[in-house]
Amino acid sequence: MKIARILSAGAAAALIISSAALAQQTLTGTITGINRLNDTIAIQQTQSGTVGANTGGAGEEFKVQKGLSLEDLHAGDKVSFTVSETGGSKTVTKLQRQ
Secondary structure: OHHHHHHHHHHHHHHHHHHHHHHOOEEEEEEEEEEOOOOEEEEEEOOOOOOOOOOOOOOEEEEEOOOOOOOOOOOOOEEEEEEEEEOOEEEEEEEEEO
C-alpha cells in the first residue's frame, strides 16, 4: 500500500510540474484591443498549422499583471507574451512588442 501511495504522489507531482511548465509558454499574437482603465488586453493568438485556418474573431481577453505598461502598445501591434492562470483568470505576466 505504501508503494502505491508513493507512486501516485510521484505521478501527481509530475503532472503539476508539467502543467506549470506549459502554463508559462511564450505565445505570439496581435493586439485587438486595450482597456487601460481595467488593465485588460485582447490578443488574437498567431495560428500555427494549415494555411487559411480560421483567424477571425476579436481575440482572447487577458488581465495584465501590475507593473506592465500598456502605454506604448496599440491595437494591431504584434507581441510575444506569457500567460499564467490563477483562480480561473488568465493574466499576462510578460508582454513585449515584436
